[in-house]
Amino acid sequence: AVVSTQSGHYGREHKLNLRDTMNYTRLCSVSKRIPSLVSSPSRVLSTTSEFKVPGTAEFFDKQSALGRPMSPHLTIYSPQLTSMLSITHRGTGVAYGVALYAGTLLTVLPGGFSSYVALAEQYAPGAGLLFAMKSVVVFPLVFHTINGFRHLAWDSGRGFNIAEVYKSGWITLALAAVLSLAFAALV
Amino acid sequence: SSGINAEWPFTAGMDTYKVNLNECGPMMLDALIKIKNEQDPTLTFRRSCREGICGSCSMNIGGTNTLACISRIDPDINKTIKIYPLPHMYVVKDLVPDMTHFFEQYASVQPWLQQDEAIDYGKKQLHQTVEQRKKLDGLYECILCACCSTSCPSYWWNSDKYLGPAVLLQSYRWLADSRDHKTKERLEKLADPFSVYRCHTIMNCTKTCPKGLNPGKAIAEIKKLMAKEL
Numbered sequence: 001a002v003v004s005t006q007s008g009h010y011g012r013e014h015k016l017n018l019r020d021t022m023n024y025t026r027l028c029s030v031s032k033r034i035p036s037l038v039s040s041p042s043r044v045l046s047t048t049s050e051f052k053v054p055g056t057a058e059f060f061d062k063q064s065a066l067g068r069p070m071s072p073h074l075t076i077y078s079p080q081l082t083s084m085l086s087i088t089h090r091g092t093g094v095a096y097g098v099a100l101y102a103g104t105l106l107t108v109l110p111g112g113f114s115s116y117v118a119l120a121e122q123y124a125p126g127a128g129l130l131f132a133m134k135s136v137v138v139f140p141l142v143f144h145t146i147n148g149f150r151h152l153a154w155d156s157g158r159g160f161n162i163a164e165v166y167k168s169g170w171i172t173l174a175l176a177a178v179l180s181l182a183f184a185a186l187v
Numbered sequence: 188s189s190g191i192n193a194e195w196p197f198t199a200g201m202d203t204y205k206v207n208l209n210e211c212g213p214m215m216l217d218a219l220i221k222i223k224n225e226q227d228p229t230l231t232f233r234r235s236c237r238e239g240i241c242g243s244c245s246m247n248i249g250g251t252n253t254l255a256c257i258s259r260i261d262p263d264i265n266k267t268i269k270i271y272p273l274p275h276m277y278v279v280k281d282l283v284p285d286m287t288h289f290f291e292q293y294a295s296v297q298p299w300l301q302q303d304e305a306i307d308y309g310k311k312q313l314h315q316t317v318e319q320r321k322k323l324d325g326l327y328e329c330i331l332c333a334c335c336s337t338s339c340p341s342y343w344w345n346s347d348k349y350l351g352p353a354v355l356l357q358s359y360r361w362l363a364d365s366r367d368h369k370t371k372e373r374l375e376k377l378a379d380p381f382s383v384y385r386c387h388t389i390m391n392c393t394k395t396c397p398k399g400l401n402p403g404k405a406i407a408e409i410k411k412l413m414a415k416e417l
Binding site: 060077082151162 | 247272276277285343347348403
């Protein structure tokens with residue numbers, strides 16, 4: 001049988017255009033040169049011994065014994081809506097937990113809660129700045145609550161495809177911003 | 188130039204290369220191979236199929252984890268693209284991380300069919316309806332590239348005990364398989380504070396999966412199963 005290969009016809013066609021006349025170079029920064037060390041002797045299989053999958057402790061011991069560096073993570077991973085909203089949920093949770101704790105503490109400290117409110121009122125700034133401050137203070141509570149419902153939906157198995165995650169994420173952020181401003185205006 | 192700082196411990200840094208895109212294929216892997224062929228033969232990275240099915244060339248490109256062979260080079264030549272190995276992994280050399288622990292975690296979920304009686308392979312068919320088989324769609328296609336697990340901040344901080352999205356997706360693949368009879372045992376094996384429950388639904392995993400799979404959803408289904416069955 002004769003086998004013909006179609007070479008050339010389906011090869012990559014270089015479309016000559018203006019770009020070719022320019023020095024169309026691109027810079028690529030690549031994480032660098034770490035000379036590889038000789039692999040440890042335990043990796044060499046003999047015909048009679050069984051290959052044993054190394055356990056967790058052995059893995060981490062080996063890595064530190066070899067002095068291997070760890071690849072960067074927080075410093076290089078692109079911030080995305082998924083991770084940013086997640087960490088905001090954690091941050092606002094901590095913030096509003098601390099505020100709740102502090103607020104409760106103020107109700108039992110000497111003088112009574114109203115004396116501390118009066119004290120704060122003495123230092124109250126002008127209307128504009130006060131509105132901004134109120135919005136900032138109420139945002140953690142509002143955001144965390146709305147995002148909390150998003151989490152509950154996830155716990156029930158709903159809203160997981162990435163389009164839904166992004167849509168619900170932007171809606172949460174927008175709603176939290178709007179409601180924070182609304183509450184700051186009302187109170 | 189690639190001068191190696193030979194002091195112990197080895198320090199890592201960045202090397203920058205210029206690539207003429209008119210003489211290069213469209214994907215990041217094409218650029219890496221071109222650099223290796225023409226500029227720096229010591230540049231080290233894993234690669235095999237060059238079509239997004241083997242999972243070898245997973246790395247962090249431009250801030251997110253993907254497969255280099257199906258990641259198009261941004262034609263904007265004014266930007267420098269940064270390429271890093273998969274995040275929070277021990278580096279063997281350049282872009283090559285040590286994947287041993289990842290595969291060990293995969294082995295630990297016993298990713299094979301288990302029935303009540305020993306299976307006499309070839310004797311009879313293990314029947315499954317069309318609906319039952321549909322449940323495996325979106326699970327069996329995982330190529331174990333580790334892009335998802337290494338995009339998860341929770342896996343960064345707890346990779347020793349948290350299994351991570353890739354392994355949990357595969358664990359769910361066996362939990363969801365109607366032919367497997369060991370669902371209860373599989374769930375019991377996962378019943379500790381770390382294996383599953385370090386997932387906080389951050390969802391970086393689903394965002395970054397180069398095959399379009401949804402590990403976040405699979406983990407949520409595992410959590411539901413655990414709440415129901417255990």
